[in-house]
Amino acid sequence: GQQVMQIPQYQHVQEGEDFTTYCNSSTTLSNIQWYKQRPGGHPVFLIQLVKSGEVKKQKRLTFQFGEAKKNSSLHITATQTTDVGTYFCAGGDNYGQNFVFGPGTRLSVLP
Template identity: 90%
Template sequence: GQQVMQIPQYQHVQEGEDFTTYCNSSTTLSNIQWYKQRPGGHPVFLIQLVKSGEVKKQKRLTFQFGEAKKNSSLHITATQTTDVGTYFCAGPPNTGNQFYFGTGTSLTVIP
């Protein structure tokens, strides 16, 4: 079945260092969405990318959607303690109403 894997599963960084999480789907996605879940909270939508090769930025966060629409990445520049949480990619396949979440990357930022 459909699989969406993320690497790494865990990442510890010193505050100020950069961070990247990678998302890979076994099938083509219609779009890719990124969510952030703070410890003890629920996933909250960050952004959606729709076009092949699309790149979007939100302040220190840069999101990319691969050319084949099967992979994506989230890069955070100069991490801050407020970036702590688990980051999930997610998206629907090209057909159907399904929705698949990645396995998530848990980010810890050391002050």
């Protein structure tokens, strides 16, 4: 079945440093979504990417969908303590079924 992996599992950065997490799927995706989960909280939607090679920006966050629609990345510029949390990607396959979450990347930001 479809598998979604993320690297790294953990990332510790100093406030102001950049951060990137990578998401890879074993199958071609129809779309990919990114969610953020604060400690003790629930996942909150950040963005959805649909098109091959698509790049979207939200303030300090940049999201990219790979040309082959099998990988994606989230880049945060100049991290802040409010960025702390776990970032999950979730991919939908081409059959309209199986919306699978990756294991997440846990980000810690040291002030």
